[in-house]
Amino acid sequence: MGLGQILAKRVGYGLVLLIAVLILNFTLITVAPGDVADSIAGDMGGADATVMAEIRERYGLDKPFLLQLWAYVSKVAFLDLGYSYFYNTPVTTLILEKLPATLLLVFSSQILAITVGTLLGVMAARKPNGFVSMCVTFLSLFGFAAPVFWSGILLIIAFVSIFPIFPVGGMSSAIMEGGFFARAVDIAYHLFLPMVTLASIYLALYSRLTRASMLEVLGSDYVRTARAKGLAENKVFYKHALKNSLGPLVTVAGLQFSAVMSGAVVVEAVFNWPGLGTLALQSILARDTPTIMGILFFSSFVVIIVNIVTDIVLRLIDPRIRSS
Amino acid sequence: MQRLIKTFVATATAAALLASAPMAQEPKRGGTLTMAIQQTPRHLNPAVQSGTATGQPGTQLFASLLRYDEGWDPQPYLAESWEVAEDGLSVTINLVQGATFHDGVPITSEDVAFSIETVKANHPFKSMFEPVIAVETPDENTAILKLSKPHPALLLAMSSQLLSIIPKHIYGDGQDPKSHPANSENVVGSGPFKLVEFVRDQHVILERYEGYFEKGLPYLDRIVMRIIPDASTRTIALESGELMLSGFEENPRNLVRLKKNEDLNVSDVGYAAIGPVNWLAFNTQAESEVSDPIVRKAIAHAVDREFILNALMLGTAGPALTGIHPGSPFYDASVEPYDLDLDKANKMLDDAGYAMGADGTRFGLTVDYGWPTMKPFAEYMKPQLKKIGIDVTVRSSADFPTWAKRISNWEFDMTMDNVFNWGDPVIGVHRTYSSDNIKAGVIWSNTQQYANARVDELMAEAGSTNDPEKRKALYAEFQKIIADELPLYPLWPSPYHTVSNKSVGNAPDSVWGTSSPLDKVYLK
Numbered sequence: 001m002g003l004g005q006i007l008a009k010r011v012g013y014g015l016v017l018l019i020a021v022l023i024l025n026f027t028l029i030t031v032a033p034g035d036v037a038d039s040i041a042g043d044m045g046g047a048d049a050t051v052m053a054e055i056r057e058r059y060g061l062d063k064p065f066l067l068q069l070w071a072y073v074s075k076v077a078f079l080d081l082g083y084s085y086f087y088n089t090p091v092t093t094l095i096l097e098k099l100p101a102t103l104l105l106v107f108s109s110q111i112l113a114i115t116v117g118t119l120l121g122v123m124a125a126r127k128p129n130g131f132v133s134m135c136v137t138f139l140s141l142f143g144f145a146a147p148v149f150w151s152g153i154l155l156i157i158a159f160v161s162i163f164p165i166f167p168v169g170g171m172s173s174a175i176m177e178g179g180f181f182a183r184a185v186d187i188a189y190h191l192f193l194p195m196v197t198l199a200s201i202y203l204a205l206y207s208r209l210t211r212a213s214m215l216e217v218l219g220s221d222y223v224r225t226a227r228a229k230g231l232a233e234n235k236v237f238y239k240h241a242l243k244n245s246l247g248p249l250v251t252v253a254g255l256q257f258s259a260v261m262s263g264a265v266v267v268e269a270v271f272n273w274p275g276l277g278t279l280a281l282q283s284i285l286a287r288d289t290p291t292i293m294g295i296l297f298f299s300s301f302v303v304i305i306v307n308i309v310t311d312i313v314l315r316l317i318d319p320r321i322r323s324s
Numbered sequence: 325m326q327r328l329i330k331t332f333v334a335t336a337t338a339a340a341l342l343a344s345a346p347m348a349q350e351p352k353r354g355g356t357l358t359m360a361i362q363q364t365p366r367h368l369n370p371a372v373q374s375g376t377a378t379g380q381p382g383t384q385l386f387a388s389l390l391r392y393d394e395g396w397d398p399q400p401y402l403a404e405s406w407e408v409a410e411d412g413l414s415v416t417i418n419l420v421q422g423a424t425f426h427d428g429v430p431i432t433s434e435d436v437a438f439s440i441e442t443v444k445a446n447h448p449f450k451s452m453f454e455p456v457i458a459v460e461t462p463d464e465n466t467a468i469l470k471l472s473k474p475h476p477a478l479l480l481a482m483s484s485q486l487l488s489i490i491p492k493h494i495y496g497d498g499q500d501p502k503s504h505p506a507n508s509e510n511v512v513g514s515g516p517f518k519l520v521e522f523v524r525d526q527h528v529i530l531e532r533y534e535g536y537f538e539k540g541l542p543y544l545d546r547i548v549m550r551i552i553p554d555a556s557t558r559t560i561a562l563e564s565g566e567l568m569l570s571g572f573e574e575n576p577r578n579l580v581r582l583k584k585n586e587d588l589n590v591s592d593v594g595y596a597a598i599g600p601v602n603w604l605a606f607n608t609q610a611e612s613e614v615s616d617p618i619v620r621k622a623i624a625h626a627v628d629r630e631f632i633l634n635a636l637m638l639g640t641a642g643p644a645l646t647g648i649h650p651g652s653p654f655y656d657a658s659v660e661p662y663d664l665d666l667d668k669a670n671k672m673l674d675d676a677g678y679a680m681g682a683d684g685t686r687f688g689l690t691v692d693y694g695w696p697t698m699k700p701f702a703e704y705m706k707p708q709l710k711k712i713g714i715d716v717t718v719r720s721s722a723d724f725p726t727w728a729k730r731i732s733n734w735e736f737d738m739t740m741d742n743v744f745n746w747g748d749p750v751i752g753v754h755r756t757y758s759s760d761n762i763k764a765g766v767i768w769s770n771t772q773q774y775a776n777a778r779v780d781e782l783m784a785e786a787g788s789t790n791d792p793e794k795r796k797a798l799y800a801e802f803q804k805i806i807a808d809e810l811p812l813y814p815l816w817p818s819p820y821h822t823v824s825n826k827s828v829g830n831a832p833d834s835v836w837g838t839s840s841p842l843d844k845v846y847l848k
Contacts, residue, residue: 032722032725032726033725033726033729034723034725034726034728034729035725035729036725038724038725038729038732038767039724039725039728040366041448041728041767042724042725043363043366043377044374044448045374045744045768046374046448046449046743046744046752046755046767047374047448047449047766047768048448048449048450048451049761049763049766049769050450051448051450052765052766086366087364087524088367088503088507088508094524097524098525156560160560160564161560161563164564168557168561168564168566169552169554169557169561170550170552171526174358174526174529174550175356175529175546269554270554272552272553272554274523274524274525274526278525279525282364282525284723285723285724285725287725
């Protein structure tokens with residue numbers, strides 16, 4: 001199959017998946033007891049009966065479920081994600097406002113996890129029974145076993161409360177003097193703890209994976225050949241072995257993307273990071289159906305895209321997939 | 325001799341200066357105050373949105389006609405003076421001279437009339453301005469409110485976040501004020517601070533309005549309100565000095581911890597007008613035994629309020645014996661308190677014919693709670709009521725709307741609940757007991773389905789007289805009947821505290837807490 005064909009097939013699957021995500025989630029949210037009128041009233045310390053009835057009528061919550069579903073799906077078909085009941089703002093605006101923060105968190109933590117994870121994995125693979133290897137195994141087990149919210153809180157206690165090095169939360173200082181560079185430094189300063197927290201799980205995963213995959217590759221014939229022809233050990237390691245053991249890493253990193261997105265929700269809540277996760281949490285609690293739906297729609301979309309990109313990257317780095 | 329006198333005078337002056345220094349510190353102008361709010365506001369216009377998330381920035385952006393001090397005394401604000409007519413059917417308001425909106429347009433009586441109409445038509449608390457039938461504007465600085473009956477809640481309803489004076493030339497453009505774009509962006513307010521930036525889930529930044537009508541105020545250059553929903557995060561930020569002020573703090577464990585910090589002032593002054601009361605509510609029309617007043621009284625005798633106050637609230641709150649907040653002038657502490665008495669409770673149930681079964685239970689009831697902080701109190705009911713033979717099932721709800729739906733459709737026996745007084749009983753108390761406010765699907769209406777003709781009568785009377793002594797007597801009888809029939813068992817007021825860094829002067833102490841203008845706050 002050519003690249004074009006595969007791409008077409010993937011995009012087709014993606015569309016079907018998106019529609020399924022829409023219908024399933026809309027049903028789930030509508031079936032849940034309570035509605036946005038309850039949450040708005042809760043927020044306001046109560047509301048008069050006429051006000052509640054007005055809110056329900058205004059957002060069509062008094063209409064039958066199938067009508068509501070139809071109204072929503074037909075709007076989304078024209079790429080209109082609707083209007084947030086709770087924030088009084090178009091959902092697309094809300095999502096675009098929050099998306100950069102989440103993407104920054106997700107990508108920076110993935111880059112950290114992949115580079116450091118690979119490095120540790122390679123170091124461990126050089127001496128599989130050595131001290132470094134044991135440390136890496138221990139660290140990765142710990143990182144994998146500790147829930148993110150817990151390790152996040154531990155980091156806050158350590159580096160905000162006991163040793164006040166980092167800010168307590170948020171994405172940037174509210175009042176900033178200085179230009180682009182100063183702002184970037186400020187955001188990086190706020191990003192550090194949440195990024196490390198989110199990276200910790202995946203760092204564990206990737207280092208284990210690299211170690212296992214390196215050990216496997218190091219035992220193969222062509223590595224023996226390379227060594228036999230007198231190639232320097234470093235060259236054998238990084239040029240031949242590492243390159244070939246990256247395949248599984250890319251696959252897993254791509255597949256894990258959806259998990260990272262959901263991990264980000266928790267990390268955002270712990271660190272008060274103003275991203276999609278915080279918005280998702282708030283809008284679920286507020287029963288703000290259009291916003292929840294918009295976020296789910298958007299995240300499904302991003303996950304599908306990343307999966308397609310992973311496929312393509314895999315074909316680029318591994319000729320065997322290309323030919324099969 | 326001359327020299328001696330000189331020295332003496334100098335010493336005396338120095339001593340006097342030293343003695344008076346900590347007492348009369350001159351407020352200083354300038355500086356940025358960083359404070360926390362706990363939630364992202366839906367928008368910033370309190371005229372069409374209730375709740376403290378909007379109220380805290382909203383009362384900086386918009387001035388009201390009156391303001392209240394910590395002793396429930398109305399003070400002039402945008403209204404320089406006001407006069408309630410002898411018959412209580414009209415109120416004349418004289419505005420201060422020279423007040424302007426943030427765009428420089430003068431604030432006139434037209435704006436006052438427009439604001440009252442907008443609030444009356446859009447605010448969730450309909451009872452605030454219901455009796456106001458017309459607002460006359462004989463000249464630019466005078467507004468006369470015409471009432472259908474005397475309305476004792478009116479003055480409170482003209483303060484803090486309940487009546488924001490909004491510009492007619494902005495909001496009167498025909499758009500729906502509830503979703504008006506100027507509610508969150510380019511806000512043109514009338515208060516001491518104007519909006520610089522509102523970023524959802526991050527912060528609201530305000531800066532001094534140079535044309536503010538109170539001369540020399542506000543002291544602060546800027547207020548940064550950071551939106552931090554997590555109580556522990558706020559605690560750490562207060563400790564580290566990243567935050568200088570936070571209102572509405574109520575988590576007992578955090579309060580105890582913050583009180584130990586020498587850099588912080590932790591004050592419980594204020595908030596009486598917010599008036600949050602926690603209680604165990606009963607569904608008086610339930611199919612279960614809880615519809616019997618004797619059962620409710622037995623439960624009240626079995627619940628140990630002291631245990632709740634000391635062990636669960638860690639001593640941060642006092643008791644609330646009635647549904648009116650203990651800080652209110654109408655609170656009557658002489659009602660039956662239902663002190664802990666398990667023997668009496670058991671005997672009451674025995675006498676009423678609820679026989680104890682062989683397994684030590686008489687009957688089963690459910691208790692609900694709507695949000696996580698209420699969980700320990702609901703759970704406490706289970707072992708405690710077991711002691712009088714009631715088998716309690718604690719029902720949790722996934723989130724607030726789930727709980728609200730259950731309770732507002734009367735699908736419950738008992739629930740932990742927290743309801744705000746919102747100033748005058750007419751606004752926040754009557755709704756809980758009035759028999760014509762039993763409305764399906766409306767949370768914090770009369771969800772107890774309680775009906776008593778005498779109670780309705782007392783509320784109607786107390787709601788239409790301006791005589792405070794008469795009202796006090798009426799509310800005393802009202803509280804006595806409620807305590808006797810127990811549609812709900814009041815337990816404690818939420819211990820709202822204002823936590824401020826010692827560098828903050830004039831920390832807010834009004835009955836509205838931090839939902840009041842911070843124009844007199846300064847940094848030492």
